[in-house]
Amino acid sequence: MTERANASIGKTTADIDRLEAFIAANDEAVFWTSYIGRGAPRFVLALDLPTPGPHMGQILIQTSDLAARDRLQAKLRGFAETEMIGTDIYVKTLELGPPVGRPVQYRVSAKSVPEARDAARGLAAILAAEPKLDSVAMDWNEPARMIRLVVNMDKARQLGITNEDISSALAAVFSG
Secondary structure, eight states, rough: BBBOTTOOOOHHHHHHHHHHHHHHHHHTTEEEEEEESOOOEEEEEEEEOOSTTTTBEEEEESSHHHHHHHHHHHHHHHHHHHHHHTBBBOOOOOOSSSOOOSSSSOOOOOOHHHHHHHHHHHHHHHHHHTOOOOOOSSOOOOOOOOOOOOOOOOHHHHHTOOOHHHHHHHHHHHHO
């Protein structure tokens, strides 16, 4: 699950909770575990590691058999399309070798970020018109959240606060 790039961990947690409630209401799932802000631990050599961040989450689900897996995948896709609009929910089986991730992937480059975003949106529109493709998503569409900190260094020195203190406090707040 991928939220908008500037989403908070609280928003991600709330949406994972919604997905877990949906999963709990279905008999196909034997058990599941969720990871918020990062992907699942690497218990196999996966080739498509998600980039950690407050905007992403992952749920691993075990079903009793393949038929139950397929039924639950279809239900989850339907739930995501109707109930979680604006959140990229990509339901897939655990992939153990190439190709991994979405079956069709493109990298767009340009001279500037706005030009790259415009080119990516244009390509996404073309791909969305292809009936054999579904769930077209861009993984770098939203501007990232930025913090600009202005410190009154005279006041900080009076209080005995160093640049290192400020840096450590910010790292703890934003990285945990």
